[in-house]
Amino acid sequence: MKDLEPSLKQEVITLCNKALEAQEEERFHASNRDLYKVFELLPEPKKDWKAYIWLISNIADNHFEQEEYQQGLTHLNTVFELDEEASQNAYLCLRRGQCALELGEETLANELLTQAFKLEGKELFEDEHSKYLKFIKQAAE
Template sequence: MMKSNDEIGTSEYKKINELCARGDALAESGNFDEAVYEYNKALYLIPDPKNHWKASTWIFVAIADACFLGGYMVSAREALEYAMTCQDAIGNAFVHLRYGQVLFDIGDKDLSASELMRAYMAGGVEIFTSEDPRYLEFLRARANL
């Protein structure tokens, strides 16, 4: 049974948001290791099972994004695989984009093409505009866009 964020206590939810905001600021400044540390502290405050809470989706995606940007592809993949078991991850263009990119970078081209196509279908070509063009080029080589 999935649970909404409003079922988490107010003080815990506030602390989760504060930790994630710190993580976001650290990630934006390129401090990816420290960002992941802050996101993990926020994740610790989510009750088990983690994937039953909406907040877990965006925390796992934030962890994956920081890992991706920091070059930690295995950790990014693990975070994204778990995020995909959380609410609202499947069908989210950014989640599919980042998962496809991670899979591409670790060499899983078939699954990467599938995830990048999901990103394209959910977000159009625009989802790729601020990303390295090699991902869209790869998708174009695999699919008739």
């Protein structure tokens, strides 16, 4: 993965910080607006840049929070295709599994939510709707 040239990198960092602030304030549309600006700034091929995986992961998270599950799943599928370590990231497994479940893709949801649980345990699910933990418990029976 390549790193951005210093002036572009600073602009990207500024926009990312602004997006994260909006995310913390639960202003997910505003956050994605800034993240998509960063996306546009990345030179082609976009997937070659260090910022790309982080960027689309955060865009996916915002889509999930806005109940835009298909967009979230599409972005997370890209993350899993491009980053071989994604399946070892409990949070990414959780979000992708949640999107899959919301879209009725129960086999994928079970695989991912179970993986998230194995990686981080029940604590990962504490701030999430109880249906996700209930789903993997029922699937295991």
